[in-house]
Amino acid sequence: MGGRGGCARAPAGGATVNDTTPQVDARLAELFAARSGSDRVRMACEMFTLARALMEANLRAEVPGITAAELRVRIFERTYGHELDAEARARVVARLRSDRPDSPHAPRSPRP
DSSP: TTTTTTTTTTTOOOBBBOOOOHHHHHHHHHHHHSSSSHHHHHHHHHHHHHHHHHHHHHHHHTTTTOOOHHHOOOHHHHTTTTGSHHHHHHHHHHHHSOOOTTSSEEEEEEOO
16 A cells, blocks of 8 residues: 555556545555565465456457467556667567567477
């Protein structure tokens, strides 16, 4: 929570919106702080996995027949694209579109 608001989010314009009352935000902060570190990490991973699955479903609905490589690119752009300059984004996109075996997202061949 960190004082930013439990339900704070940035819409397309970039301004932060928070529709959570300070009392609810404080209670949520207490509940999360009471959890173990491993629980908080697990919850964060589950939320990221859900967000990625929702992005993937949305992209597949928007672009029927999207290739696996283009799906990787679109998910990257939605998730991290705004954090990199144009040159760095282009390098990542080129790698995601390739099927190089050293790419962590490239299909793996079965081990012998």
